[in-house]
Amino acid sequence: MSRRLARLVPAVSYDEERFFNCDNAPDDIVARRRAGFDRLARAFRERLPEGRALKARIASHISDVQFTDRYRVPFPFSRYVRERLDVGAFVTATDGQTTTDVDGNQAEDLTGSYGVNVFGYEFYKDCLAQAHADTKSLGPVLGPYHPSIVDNVERLATISGLPEISFHMSGTEAVMQAVRLARYHTGRRRLVRFCGAYHGWNGEVAPGVGNPSHARDTFTLEDMSEATLSVLRHRKDIACVLVNPLQALHPNSSAPSDSMLISSARAVRFDREAYTRWLQRLRQVCTERNIVLIFDEIFVGFRLAKGGAQEYFGVQADMVTYGKTLGGGLPVGVLCGRADLMRRFREDQPTNVCFARGTFNSHPMVMAAMNAFLHRIDNSETDALYASQDDTWNRRAAELNDALLDANVPIRVANLTSIWTVYYTQPSRYAWMFQYYLREQGLAVSWIGSGRLIFSLDCSDTAFANIRDRFVAAATTMQADGFWWHDGMTTNRAIRRGFMRELLERKFKGQPAQDVKLESAGSESSVRQQPARPA
Secondary structure (H helix, E strand, O other): OOHHHHHOOOOOOOOHHHOOOOOOOOOHHHHHHHHHHHHHHHHHHHHHHHHHHHHHOOOOOHHHHHHHHOOOHHHHHHHHHHHHHHOOOEEEEEEEOOEOOOOOOOEEEOOOHOOOOHHHHHHHHHHHHHHHHHHHHOOOOOOOOOOOHHHHHHHHHHOOOOOOOEEEEEEEHHHHHHHHHHHHOOOEEEEEEOOOOOOOOHHHHHOOOOOOOOOOOEEEEEEHHHHHHHHHOOOEEEEEEEEHHHHHHHOOEEEOOOHOOOOOOOOOOHHHHHHHHHHHHHHHHHHHHHHHHEEOOOOOOOOOOHHHHHHHHHOOOOOOEHHHHHHHHOOOOOEEEEEEHOOOOOEEEEEEEEOOOOOOOOOOOHHHHHHHHHHHHHHHHHHHHHHHHHHHHHHHHHHHHHHHOOOOOEEEEEEEOEEEEEEEOOOOHHHHHHHHHHHHHHHEEOOOOOEEEEOOOOOOOHHHHHHHHHHHHHHHHHOOOOOOOOOOOHHHHHHHHHHHHHHHHHHOOOHHHHHOOOOOOHHHHHHHOOOOOOO
């Protein structure tokens, strides 16, 4: 249904007048917005000449660049932003918490390298250096194993509580193999995922917008729902249930991205006790019905605890996938599972096999970097870091929220340990602009903007205080520039409904896109996947 709706959404691109006044703000507010936007554009031009020039050279060649540029912000604002607020994309060095771009600008890093950077960049530099030293005499010998794999599998079996392991080159591949093996051993074809959860870009686990194929054997059900447990109890064709524990921060909502912020409605809240109870009940039902429970810990594995989400929530899965940080800075996907589920053949049916192999699986340098990673986290200091991180990051989130409250700005943060999301307390058409104010203050954020801020666990209180002050400065500057003006009456619901109404008028009346006058918001990517309700 979401794909069908996406095909109906017409292209709308605001002209300059509507860009600064799509909420019918007073003239003085519009003037402040223009001045603030122009200042940001001038600052980025002056700071990023080399980065902008390099990006211009690759933009027509790299489809990822074209996609991320277009979807940094809601689509009606996108063209105007792309033409004026180019933020560059080239980094040459890291040092502690900071990154240095090709123009020599330093920024406090809040990207976390999309989850890879759990322990700090210096940690991974050491892992990579050790891997190079251990394998430089070997080169890319593929097929035979590097000896480090022996220690890796023993350590991973202990950490995961699962005895067998397979190695892959990405998290998407590891999840694909987990689903394939679950189907092979159960003889069932259906898989269950939860609304909003991400499990890589393979079509079967990513139905809806972004996937041109039909995932006919995939059920998208509601997280933390009695109805979901009822489906699992009564259906006989479900092979496995996929859980991404990151959803605990925003159940039944897609990963938060600023491209979805046509209104400022973003719901995030982490309740560890409630999510633990849910996982325990899910585990019980899967056991009763012989359904394979798969924890997809590509993102949260080794960030929440040494034993990942299984340890953090106290629930044992039948299979678990790891990736990102486990490679010590190199690409990797890992699947750990019960012995009976990991076997790829049947003793009594010699030609009935479940094939999965990749040329670069168990690459010697990846195995060596993984081994360096596993050794470096196996100490009392890391254990203490894990034990205290809930208190540390909850305290820091509260500290920042107090500072934002004192500054009287309509913005707050919610967190799952060191994974943070910004949310907004006042309806607005311009919440997505905050990412650019963060960048102006020297805080590096990923292309999804303020939706996910990822800290490394080596961040000190002093470093965090610096980030806190810059964060608050970004918010107060944005407020001074008028982007959080509000008439005191408009709600986020009214914004979204009004936007959809205007889109329908544009679709069926054929108005020129630049003439569309919108008083509320929404976007094709804000159409949330609705949970399926199989009979």
